[in-house]
Amino acid sequence: MTPPRTPMTPPVPVVDGAAVAAGRGGRVRGPSVAGRLAARAGGGAVRVFLVLVALFWLMPSVGLLVSSLRSPAQIAASGWWEVFARPAQLTFDNYSQLLSNGKVMGSLVTTAAITVPSTVLVVVIGSLAGYAFAWLEFPGRDTWFMVVVGLLVVPVQVALIPVARLFGAVGLFETTAGVVLFHTAFGLPFAVFLLRNFFAEIPRELLEAARLDGAGELRLFARVVLPLGGPAIASLGIFQFLWVWNDMLIALIFADSGHPPITVALQQEVRQFGNNIDVLAPGAFLSMVVPLIVFFAFQRQFVSGVMAGAVK
Numbered sequence: 170m171t172p173p174r175t176p177m178t179p180p181v182p183v184v185d186g187a188a189v190a191a192g193r194g195g196r197v198r199g200p201s202v203a204g205r206l207a208a209r210a211g212g213g214a215v216r217v218f219l220v221l222v223a224l225f226w227l228m229p230s231v232g233l234l235v236s237s238l239r240s241p242a243q244i245a246a247s248g249w250w251e252v253f254a255r256p257a258q259l260t261f262d263n264y265s266q267l268l269s270n271g272k273v274m275g276s277l278v279t280t281a282a283i284t285v286p287s288t289v290l291v292v293v294i295g296s297l298a299g300y301a302f303a304w305l306e307f308p309g310r311d312t313w314f315m316v317v318v319g320l321l322v323v324p325v326q327v328a329l330i331p332v333a334r335l336f337g338a339v340g341l342f343e344t345t346a347g348v349v350l351f352h353t354a355f356g357l358p359f360a361v362f363l364l365r366n367f368f369a370e371i372p373r374e375l376l377e378a379a380r381l382d383g384a385g386e387l388r389l390f391a392r393v394v395l396p397l398g399g400p401a402i403a404s405l406g407i408f409q410f411l412w413v414w415n416d417m418l419i420a421l422i423f424a425d426s427g428h429p430p431i432t433v434a435l436q437q438e439v440r441q442f443g444n445n446i447d448v449l450a451p452g453a454f455l456s457m458v459v460p461l462i463v464f465f466a467f468q469r470q471f472v473s474g475v476m477a478g479a480v481k
Contacts (some may be wrong), residue, residue: 230457237263237450244446267451276434277455282345283420283430284413287352291409292402294353295360300390302361303368304376314365320358328355330424336423345424351423352413360405367401368394403467411460431456 235249238259243251252258267273301307301315332351333342341347359413371394379389395402417432424430429437438445 230454230461232456233450233457235259235452238444239263241447250479255392263447263451266447267455270448270452272430273434273438273448273452276429276431279345279424279428280414280430280432280456283348283352283412283424286349287356287413288406290349290353291356291360292406295357295364295405296395296398296402297390298357298361299364299368300394302365303371305386305395314361317358317361321362325355325418333422342423344423345425348419348423348430351419352409352416356409356412360409363405364401365400371397372471404469407464407467410463414456414460 231251235252236244238261239249240250240258240260240262243258289391298317302310302317336342336344336347375393376389379393384392415432416430417436420430420433421436424433431452435449435456436447437450
């Protein structure tokens with residue numbers, strides 16, 4: 170006997186979104202507006218536009234670099250773009266004169282002596298306070314955190330005169346320690362706010378498992394919280410470093426006038442020697458290139474810290 174034939178199942182056709190839309194509404198719908206914008210964003214025209222924007226943004230930095238490699242007479246005679254037609258104008262004599270200028274080079278040391286401690290103190294104290302506000306129970310925790318958030322809206326200019334009187338009374342006025350304390354105090358509210366919100370996103374189960382293994386709060390903070398909060402801490406460190414390094418207002422008021430930071434030193438050079446471009450141009454470029462090096466060295470951690478809040 171011939172075995173009965175098993176009826177063959179017809180293949181399931183692959184139906185795309187347009188066919189489904191046609192079957193439902195009777196007409197084929199094209200891609201959405203968001204889809205069209207996303208498709209165009211990956212095109213070559215947008216990439217060329219972004220490259221042009223980046224070059225336009227870097228043009229002042231390139232002009233400052235080229236000006237620092239030209240003599241004062243050439244700078245006064247023509248624009249910096251003339252160097253592309255006459256590359257022989259480039260010279261490192263300005264940087265040789267800068268290295269022999271003790272005031273400008275000393276100001277770089279003073280700036281580093283202010284920026285590094287201010288950044289380290291804000292990161293360390295902000296990390297500890299952020300962990301405490303996120304995971305420790307103590308009376309008035311939410312109230313104190315709201316006070317910290319409220320300090321974010323206090324402008325620096327309001328505290329200049331009271332802090333100057335306080336520093337003058339305790340002997341911190343016109344000292345490096347006074348400038349460090351001022352930057353630390355005004356950098357902590359943002360640091361606590363940022364790190365508290367980041368640490369609060371850590372799964373509670375992970376912390377409870379570490380506590381069950383016998384980890385204390387300090388060990389839990391050092392072994393679990395800090396590694397997970399690395400991107401946010403790196404972002405905070407970059408922000409604080411840039412703010413302190415480029416600051417001029419606080420340095421102009423509280424720093425030692427005999428050993429000023431680089432921003433104040435360059436301002437004094439402009440005021441006293443307006444035509445001293447052979448020192449101003451390389452000095453300004455050095456003061457600008459250090460934050461750029463720091464940013465590009467930690468840009469991966471910075472992007473991770475910025476994007477972390479968007480994906481949680």
